[in-house]
Amino acid sequence: MHLIITEKHDAASKIAAILFPDHAQERVNGVPAYRSRAADALVIGLAGHIMELDFPKEYQNWGAVPPRGLARAKVITYPSKKDIASALLQLSTAATRVTIATDYDREGEAIGVEAYRIVKKAANPVFDRVHYSSFTKEEITKAFAKPVPIDFNLSAAAECRQEIDLVWGASLTRFVSIVSNKRGKEFLSVGRVQTPLLALIVDRDKEINAFKSKPYWEIVATLLKGDVAFTASHRHGRFDKKEEAAAIYKKLGKTAIVKDLVTERKKEPAPIPFNTTEFLKAASALGFTASTAMQIAEKLYMDGWISYPRTDNTVYPDTLNLKDIVVLFKDSPEFVKNAVVTLAQPQLVPTRGKVESKDHPPIYPVACARKTALDDRHWKLYELVVRRFFATLSGPCEWDATKAAIDISGEPFVAGGKNLAVAGWRFHYPYGTPKDEILPALAVGDVLPVKKADLLEKKTEPPKRYGQGKLIQMMEDLGLGTKATRHEALTKLYSRGFIEGNPPKPTALGISLIDALKAHAATVTSNAMTSRLEKDMDGIAGSTLPKDAVLRESRDMLEKVFDQLEAHGAEIGRMLRSGSAADSKIGPCPLCGSPLIIRERKADGNKFIACSGFPNCRNTYNVPAGTLKFDKQVCEKHHMHLIKVTPPAVMMADGKKVKGKAYEYGCPACKKEVTTIKTSSGSA
Secondary structure (H helix, E strand, C coil): CEEEEECCHHHHHHHHHHHCCCCEEEEECCEEEEEECCCCEEEEECCCCCEEEECCHHHCCCCCCCHHHHHHCCCEEEECCHHHHHHHHHHHCCCCEEEEECCCCHHHHHHHHHHHHHHHHHCCCEEEECCCCCCCHHHHHHHHHCCECCCHHHHHHHHHHHHHHHHHHHHHHHHHHHHCCCCHHHCCCCCCCHHHHHHHHHHHHHHHHHCCCCEEEEEEEEEEECCEEEEEEECCCCECCHHHHHHHHHHCCCEEEEEEEEEEEEEECCCCCECHHHHHHHHHHCCCCHHHHHHHHHHHHHCCCECCCCCCCCCCCCCCCHHHHHHCCCCCCCCHHHHHHHHCCCCCCCCCCCCCCCCCCCECECCCCCHHHCCHHHHHHHHHHHHHHHHHCCCCEEEEEEEEEEEECCEEEEEEEEEEEECHHHHCCCCCCCCCECCCCCCCCCEEEEEEEEEEEEECCCCCCCCHHHHHHHHHHHCCCCCCCHHHHHHHHHHCCCEECCCCEECHHHHHHHHHHHHHCHHHHCHHHHHHHHHHHHHHHCCCCCHHHHHHHHHHHHHHHHHHHHHCHHHHHHHHHHHHHHHCCCCECCCCCCEEEEEECCCCCCEEEEECCCCCCCCEEECCCCEEEEEEEECCCCCCEEEEEECCCEECCCCCEECCCCEEEECHHHHHHHHHHHHHHHHC
């Protein structure tokens, strides 16, 4: 039997449909599979990784093993998808040939090798590998006609990354969680990629907060050419001194003279093909988060509309027939004009980016979808890919830029205008196209009335927050993560409460984590260590570096980090508790400074407020039954947010429920003090 193993069930279904017309679905140990009796073949999909790395059980107890103990701990592999692993073992005995058809990248190779090792336990069939970048019939058929050997070096690079991420992430996460009293579901996480990424966001936030706005002045005149009004600005631009600007403003008369007029044709080159980073940047500009954009792109890929969306490549391979792809859209109601215009060009010469790799081509459309076939979000990103593809096959667009030099009472002013003269690639790709700025027909020597002049007071603006697309680009430039993991690092920062909003803004907890680590273990927040390891893993993939040597070096680095961390554990814990308390909607514990949280009693289900520093701090506050709302107003004495309580609804005699009326309860700590005083007075 020919056993074909894909990365996911959807891929198995599509490959079976393309290769085997007689395929029929069945279940092997509960796992869906597709059998062809005519070809004596079976296609089965995994669920991503079916094996996971972890530490032995004796290292799982946080109280028994200190964080540093994980730096040299043994790492074991166990089946995380036991049903799939059992199904592969069951199929192995009948398999004479096994084809690994997982995604062609490091993770895909590692997933394929996991399946290879399971099969090898029970049998010794012939193994091969197929590479493909889309689910078109032509590409899948071609891939299976030319199988290649499994790339164990590529898999080793992914396995090395997994082990390094586990050891660094688990040990550092355990350390910061313990010193900050954040255990259980409240734990804090540190990661080899996510923490340097958080540092970028925090550093930008500090730039914004440290920015001191300064006033400046501009002089703008509104001129008339016939009935057409247009503006001209003083050539000096910004004036830092109001007196200087005001003196010029006062001397301006009511007449302007055109002294010079220059019009130039400027070319704007077409964009490069989409790789993952370029795609995510463009999707971000349309309002998509990086995580959502990748989810949609993966669905479009699995559904056979676009090529594989995880790629660094920005150069179309010579083997890709670009004209055939354009022809796909000749009958498309949405893109027929784009196809006709593109095919009318004398030749198709695509743009080229700086990165050319051999694993996958840039992202491009592989089939023509109708708008009615996709929902709005999927269509927007599919259309983005299609339009980018057409744009990369087009010539530059051309702008006519006009600059007029104008004199007003001896003062130099300039007016500018531009309009799109030749659409070029912007015919296909309208995203972010500047609006035309048209000047009226002017001539040197024209005398124009000054309708009005304005002295404008403005202020310098702080730098903007990095958008998700910009952060993905920065990660690529700095060697942080890979095309497959960068958006996931952002998602982790959101889920851990280190950032919020879009564009991302660090929370007080996120800021305190970076501040603490930068002060006492700056290596963890630096991209230098992570980018170095990324290069090492490239060396493993290229068989120039042994995996074991990279792992040893990584653990040595981690030991040095713990030398720094352990010497300052108390201070790091204090900083993290302070940051966490600042984010708390209730406030800090007046006794220890840890954030207060809402708990629920198991006995009666009633809520109470407790210190998150338990068991080191056992401070609690009783609150009335009902819905609690925390005001922005803070108690001056205890720094806790004041509480408003809405009592539970009451069932009346006639069976109707009457909602409770909200009332101000105040500060729980103040209430507790009053109760304590009354109790003491009563017992005296």
